[in-house]
Amino acid sequence: MEHYHERILIVEDDPQIRNFISYALKREGFECITANSGESALNALVSEPVDMMLLDLGLPKMDGMDVLKNVRDWSEMPVIIVSARDQDREKAAALDAGADDYLTKPFSATELLARIRVAFRHYYKGTKAKEQTSFQVGGLRLDIQKRAVSLDGKILHLTPMEYQLLVLLFKNMGRVLTTTYIIREIWGEGYGRDTQALRALMAALRRKIEKTPAKPRYIITEIGVGYRLVDE
Numbered sequence: 608m609e610h611y612h613e614r615i616l617i618v619e620d621d622p623q624i625r626n627f628i629s630y631a632l633k634r635e636g637f638e639c640i641t642a643n644s645g646e647s648a649l650n651a652l653v654s655e656p657v658d659m660m661l662l663d664l665g666l667p668k669m670d671g672m673d674v675l676k677n678v679r680d681w682s683e684m685p686v687i688i689v690s691a692r693d694q695d696r697e698k699a700a701a702l703d704a705g706a707d708d709y710l711t712k713p714f715s716a717t718e719l720l721a722r723i724r725v726a727f728r729h730y731y732k733g734t735k736a737k738e739q740t741s742f743q744v745g746g747l748r749l750d751i752q753k754r755a756v757s758l759d760g761k762i763l764h765l766t767p768m769e770y771q772l773l774v775l776l777f778k779n780m781g782r783v784l785t786t787t788y789i790i791r792e793i794w795g796e797g798y799g800r801d802t803q804a805l806r807a808l809m810a811a812l813r814r815k816i817e818k819t820p821a822k823p824r825y826i827i828t829e830i831g832v833g834y835r836l837v838d839e
Contacts, residue, residue, distance in 0.1 A: 612638065614640065616660045618674065621663075628689070644667055652682070661689050672700070675688075687723065690709070695830070699785045699832045708725070728781075745825065746760075758816055768793065783835045
């Protein structure tokens, strides 16, 4: 059994769920601290070091989204939403606000632990990705210094916007990027929420990197939320 030493803050007002999560994490060697409200969560974050936060959205008084936005003002720690809210718009809003993942209740300890391991892996890789200049997944390779993209050793010719989109996906490999986030990063703040241009751009990129664009192997659509570049 693998053992970890990271400290995780569990923000959950239901004592049964809070105890279940805490027990599952401690069995894996994680350190746990708990909070039953948004206010107590913020107090815990400023009083002791925390490596990750598991955050319920339906908290008393201070909503979980407000906690998330507050934390993102000063911290890049991984945040996984653990919530009964299962609407796509809720998931997209949380991811747009800076959440790393979204887990819908009810869930198993196995699924929770898998999401935690993935989030930590992406976080540690992400800190390196800021300086990283070459990326690869399967036969798809990106070299930022050479501004070159290849598939199975064959150079691909991308338009500037296709290249910009692929770089964005590679630098967030494995993470779901919402359509709103991608539009803002590619076209800028003033472009709004019109997804038609993004869908067209994504289709054009897929035609160049996917053997079967209708069944993509590299760029996966997260229905109602956004897109994700697979992480092998």
